[in-house]
Each structure stands twice: as structure tokens, then as C-alpha cells.
Amino acid sequence: MNHGPIYLDYNATTPVDPRVLESMLPYLAVHYGNPSSDHVYGQHAKAAVEAARAEVAALIGATPPEIIFTGCATEANNLALLGTARAALSSGRKLLVTSAIEHPSVLQPLRHLAREGWSVTELPVDAAGRVQSNHAANLITPEVALASVMLANNETGSLQAVRAMANLAHAAGALMHVDAAQAVGKVAVDVNALGADLLTLAGHKFYAPKGVGALYVRTGVAIEPIQYGAGHEHGLRPGTENVPYIVALGEAARLARTTLAQETTRMTALRDQLHGLLATAIPDLHLNGHPTERLPNTLNISFPGVVGWQLLAAAPAVAASTGSACHAGDHAVSGVLAAMGLTREAAAGAVRLSLGRFTTEAEIDRAAEALISAWKSLTA
Structure with missing residues (x-):
């Protein structure tokens, strides 16, 4: 699409x-x-x-x-x-x-x-x-x-x-x-x-x-x-x-009612695939949120040593956000992550990657590659 x-x-x-x-x-x-x-x-x-x-x-x-x-x-x-x-x-x-x-x-x-x-x-x-x-x-x-x-x-x-x-x-x-x-x-x-x-x-x-x-x-x-x-x-x-x-x-x-079961399974697999690719390449990548009791499409992770919005700016092939769209353009640390007790550095490095109905496995692979490349360029 x-x-x-x-x-x-x-x-x-x-x-x-x-x-x-x-x-x-x-x-x-x-x-x-x-x-x-x-x-x-x-x-x-x-x-x-x-x-x-x-x-x-x-x-x-x-x-x-x-x-x-x-x-x-x-x-x-x-x-x-x-x-x-x-x-x-x-x-x-x-x-x-x-x-x-x-x-x-x-x-x-x-x-x-x-x-x-x-x-x-x-x-x-x-x-x-x-x-x-x-x-x-x-x-x-x-x-x-x-x-x-x-x-x-x-x-x-x-x-x-x-x-x-x-x-x-x-x-x-x-x-x-x-x-x-x-x-x-x-x-x-x-x-x-x-x-x-x-x-x-x-x-x-x-x-x-x-x-x-x-x-x-x-x-x-x-x-x-x-x-x-x-x-x-x-x-x-x-x-x-x-x-x-x-x-x-x-x-x-x-x-939504007729496709929910199959989409939940598909989303969970793609989300976990993306997480696995990123975690393998980036030491100390940190998952924000519950490991299992969370939406099947949502992956919020803190990238070490970088600021989230700068990482996304360095990865123009990926359209994602650092948090709620209601706060887009505001680079203040997320109040949600602060309430969870994240350090300011960890909260600043957070990126929210959320998948959907039209996300493909090939896109997950390309997105992971782009994000890894951007992180390496910023931390070299």
C-alpha cells in the first residue's frame, strides 16, 4: 500500500x-x-x-x-x-x-x-x-x-x-x-x-x-x-x-472481529522477529513494557548511547516515533517512561515501533537493517 x-x-x-x-x-x-x-x-x-x-x-x-x-x-x-x-x-x-x-x-x-x-x-x-x-x-x-x-x-x-x-x-x-x-x-x-x-x-x-x-x-x-x-x-x-x-x-x-485471531498471531511473530534482529546486533538494547502482557504489534525499545529522535532522523527509510503522536515534535522525555522508572538516558533513547495489517516480513528485515545501520553510525 x-x-x-x-x-x-x-x-x-x-x-x-x-x-x-x-x-x-x-x-x-x-x-x-x-x-x-x-x-x-x-x-x-x-x-x-x-x-x-x-x-x-x-x-x-x-x-x-x-x-x-x-x-x-x-x-x-x-x-x-x-x-x-x-x-x-x-x-x-x-x-x-x-x-x-x-x-x-x-x-x-x-x-x-x-x-x-x-x-x-x-x-x-x-x-x-x-x-x-x-x-x-x-x-x-x-x-x-x-x-x-x-x-x-x-x-x-x-x-x-x-x-x-x-x-x-x-x-x-x-x-x-x-x-x-x-x-x-x-x-x-x-x-x-x-x-x-x-x-x-x-x-x-x-x-x-x-x-x-x-x-x-x-x-x-x-x-x-x-x-x-x-x-x-x-x-x-x-x-x-x-x-x-x-x-x-x-x-x-x-x-477486526473476523481477522483478529490470525492477525494477533501474525503481528506477534513479526514484532518478535524485529526485536530479535535488533537485539542480536545492538548490545544492551532494552525492552520497555511488559515482556508478554502487551499489544502484539508494539515494540518500545531504548537504544543505548543515542537519542531516539536522532536515531529515527538517521534512518529515513523507517517511519516511526519516539512515543505518543500527541507529543510529536516535543523532544521531552516521555512521561509514561518516566512513570515506569526509566533513567533519563534510557527514556531519551526510546523508540516506539508499531506494526499493522499491511506490514510484511520483508519490511521488518529492511527496517531492522536501517535502524541497526543508523545506530552504528551514531555510536561509531
Whole structure:
């Protein structure tokens, strides 16, 4: 699909799958009705939206009415956090719990709530980037209204023991929000197995276009809107539905559900092949994140004696990043890696290599060769 540098930045965004593009094009050019209109054009659009809703629900083990379409995962996270906090105002609970390594679209809304008088506690993580249940058990008390912990970290790929934290939250009478934007489409995600009351998805992380996402809201969970208008999406997301992009999200969900098992096996093999090639040639290469409990496509490694962004600049044949795309252009040490206890030197040398559906074995070999050559040139 790509004739430029080898693309190893799938955690930043994915290309739109050609099958996803094909599914959405008719809703840009032919089926342009407003889903709220009663005539046949509107009915056709509404049916397409509801079919997509059913596909997204099937991907995560939900029911269709529990899926709220949004413009992106950031909007979904804001709706989950601000909306449930507003709904909980009369409960007397004024404590919110999260982890120290969340995405800014979780941390920033929580910091906004802190300015409004809420107390926010950030759970520390261990050297593998995982929240420890004993810390969570001590901090998730009956004063907590909501706990929000990501399923997979966008930088290291480390997976959290979300079910254990959901059990703690529910035992304290609190709700559990899971930011699964980086996990959906890469590992199996089931809202019931996770114990999630709210869960966030991002279309462009699994081959749909940028500009569409979804929030799962478990039936019976109280949540207030954060935008106001007409009654779209159960009154939680006003505005005419973006039908082509919603259709695309539905097709991306269908593809993810039907190819997940084989892609997980393939991604893991390619990721480990890349790691092995690099580790053989580069002494003291360090893996950041959990060795096994992490996304099958993600390899975050610290290259000794170099700075990550300089290494990538010296390897123009590879398109990758040093961390979250939300911080691209900022060469500060990753807050995620700092929270994991990495030294400043090790964190500065970190590079995130993330594979995807269109990554080939030949590309892995070429990428490894380019990165090894760049490291040798910088350390000679």
C-alpha cells in the first residue's frame, strides 16, 4: 500500500483499509440522506448507521443501544469522564482515580475536574508499566465515583489488569471507564469480561478514517451530556450523524472481529522477529513494557548511547516515533517512561515501533537493517 518509508507507526494512526473506504464511498456520493429525515433517503442513512452500531457492539460484546458515536476517542473520553462526574454530583462522592500513564485525553479532563473541586488520584505503575492491584485496592475507596484506566498503553503496549480494577471499583460502588482506543482491533476486547461500565474506541486506530469514534455506555449507567442540541445518540452527542464515517467504523469493526485471531498471531511473530534482529546486533538494547502482557504489534525499545529522535532522523527509510503522536515534535522525555522508572538516558533513547495489517516480513528485515545501520553510525 505504501511506496514511501516503511511505516511502523500504526499506534499513531492506521491507513484506511481499502474495504473500509469502499464501504463508505456510497454514503458520500449517493446515499446522502440525513438519518433524522423520515423520507427514503433518511431511512436508508439511518439503517446504515444502525447496522454500523450493531457491528461495533458485536466487536466488544455490547448491545447496539449501548454504543454512542462520537467524532473521536478524545471526545468519547471527555464525554465519559465529564458526563459521569456531572451525573455523580449529587452522590456525595468527590474522588476520581486514574493511572499515571493515561493518554492526555483522559488526564486533561480529570485535571479540569480537579479545578472544579474534584479530588483526582493517579495510581503509580511498576517498571513494566502496569498498575499494581495492591495500590489500587488501597486507593479505590467508597469515596470514589469513577475509576478510569486504559486497557493498553499507546507507547509501550503494556496491558492493564482492568478486570481486577473493575472489581475493586464496583466493590466500592464506583464506575469503571476503560480507554481501549489503542487496544480495540489488536486484542480481544469484551466489555463484560473487562467489567467496563464505559469504554472508548477510536476508528483511526483500526483502519477507519480519522474523525470517528465511539463510547460504550453500559445500560443503566447515569451520564450527562457535555454538549447540547437535538436528541441524537440518546441525547449524549448532538449533531447530525457523520454517516459515511460511521459506516466506515462499522466495516472496520467487522473486519477486526473476523481477522483478529490470525492477525494477533501474525503481528506477534513479526514484532518478535524485529526485536530479535535488533537485539542480536545492538548490545544492551532494552525492552520497555511488559515482556508478554502487551499489544502484539508494539515494540518500545531504548537504544543505548543515542537519542531516539536522532536515531529515527538517521534512518529515513523507517517511519516511526519516539512515543505518543500527541507529543510529536516535543523532544521531552516521555512521561509514561518516566512513570515506569526509566533513567533519563534510557527514556531519551526510546523508540516506539508499531506494526499493522499491511506490514510484511520483508519490511521488518529492511527496517531492522536501517535502524541497526543508523545506530552504528551514531555510536561509531
